[in-house]
Amino acid sequence: MRIAIDARELLGKPTGVGRYLSGLLDTWRTLPAAGAHEFILCAPAPLDGASATIGHEVRVAHGAGTWWEQTALPRLARQAGADVLFAPAYTAPLFLSVPYVLTIHDVSFAAHPEWFPGREGLRRRVLTRLSARRATRVLTISEFSKREIAHHLGVEAGQISVVYIGIDAPSGVPAPRPAVGSPQLVLYVGSLFSRRHIPELMSGFAALAGRRSDVRLEIVGDNRMTPRIDVQELATATGVASRIGIRSFVSDAELGALYQSAGAFVFLSSYEGAGLTPLEALAAGVPIVVLDTPVAREIYADAALYVSRPEPSLIEQALERVLSDERERQRIMAASRAVLARYSWTTCAAQVLDTLVSASTCRASR
Numbered sequence: 001m002r003i004a005i006d007a008r009e010l011l012g013k014p015t016g017v018g019r020y021l022s023g024l025l026d027t028w029r030t031l032p033a034a035g036a037h038e039f040i041l042c043a044p045a046p047l048d049g050a051s052a053t054i055g056h057e058v059r060v061a062h063g064a065g066t067w068w069e070q071t072a073l074p075r076l077a078r079q080a081g082a083d084v085l086f087a088p089a090y091t092a093p094l095f096l097s098v099p100y101v102l103t104i105h106d107v108s109f110a111a112h113p114e115w116f117p118g119r120e121g122l123r124r125r126v127l128t129r130l131s132a133r134r135a136t137r138v139l140t141i142s143e144f145s146k147r148e149i150a151h152h153l154g155v156e157a158g159q160i161s162v163v164y165i166g167i168d169a170p171s172g173v174p175a176p177r178p179a180v181g182s183p184q185l186v187l188y189v190g191s192l193f194s195r196r197h198i199p200e201l202m203s204g205f206a207a208l209a210g211r212r213s214d215v216r217l218e219i220v221g222d223n224r225m226t227p228r229i230d231v232q233e234l235a236t237a238t239g240v241a242s243r244i245g246i247r248s249f250v251s252d253a254e255l256g257a258l259y260q261s262a263g264a265f266v267f268l269s270s271y272e273g274a275g276l277t278p279l280e281a282l283a284a285g286v287p288i289v290v291l292d293t294p295v296a297r298e299i300y301a302d303a304a305l306y307v308s309r310p311e312p313s314l315i316e317q318a319l320e321r322v323l324s325d326e327r328e329r330q331r332i333m334a335a336s337r338a339v340l341a342r343y344s345w346t347t348c349a350a351q352v353l354d355t356l357v358s359a360s361t362c363r364a365s366r
Contacts, residue, residue, distance in 0.1 A: 003360075033350060078098075082098050141162070165343060167340065183215070193225060196270075206240050264322045266318075274295065289319060
């Protein structure tokens with residue numbers, strides 16, 4: 001079987017969906033069941049330097065955005081002789097001659113339209129709703145997102161399958177705790193959205209830093225806040241800017257080093273499909289502090305210290321506890337073993353492949 005894949009998310013510096021697709025492609029290269037199939041990566045530009053493309057056919061038709069998706073992608077799939085299309089990033093061509101499987105990671109743009117600029121939010125809501133309703137099968141990454149997709153996009157729950165994501169970091173190996181008196185690193189990794197409460201995180205950290213000279217905050221992620229907030233100005237306003245590092249992107253090697261040196265990981269999101277980076281932190285042996293939401297309880301279970309509200313004083317208290325209370329750290333890491341067992345790239349890739357094979361036998365929706 002020939003499987004065409006919308007590979008746009010592999011371009012540039014992959015985050016989020018790009019890492020999801022990379023994990024699948026890397027696993028399919030060695031998964032025995034995938035050996036019977038051919039994967040054709042379709043993109044609007046050459047995928048030079050993307051390791052996930054190794055061993056897979058690549059087809060390029062230059063273009064960009066929604067126009068490329070709706071015109072060039074169907075043509076590439078047709079020219080490739082595809083039996084099915086995999087669309088891993090929310091939307092797909094609305095007029096396609098083959099069945100397609102669509103992954104929708106979350107529906108924040110429908111559940112909270114106020115978080116998105118007017119035209120962009122409208123585009124996402126309309127295209128995702130139409131793509132989901134025409135898909136042979138919709139995949140998502142949590143039971144929470146399945147309920148949200150059914151509610152906000154009007155997709156029948158029976159058409160939606162939950163396939164938990166995989167994680168790349170080795171699981172169950174605690175990171176060495178920084179020695180007493182050495183700097184304690186608090187780490188945040190993920191795109192900067194308004195729903196992730198970066199200003200409140202900085203304020204809570206600043207309060208902690210005012211009492212402790214051994215703490216440092218490192219923020220890694222592209223600034224996508226709407227309305228846009230200058231995070232460097234936020235850091236300066238805290239009065240402890242010298243102890244707050246801000247980077248839009250780091251290499252995998254740099255990210256691994258940050259996880260290994262962190263004393264705590266913090267991710268205060270009001271809305272997610274799942275949340276990959278806290279799982280990566282747990283897999284690296286770093287205890288996590290997260291906002292108490294239904295999806296966080298589903299994904300992290302007991303392997304987290306929960307903050308009830310994104311208030312700086314509560315954030316300060318949680319960070320102090322997870323950095324200083326050895327029993328709490330051990331509790332989180334002990335609980336993480338059962339949690340991490342659910343997130344396997346091998347299982348994820350096998351389930352997605354099974355869905356694609358099954359979809360290839362169905363007539364494309366029109």
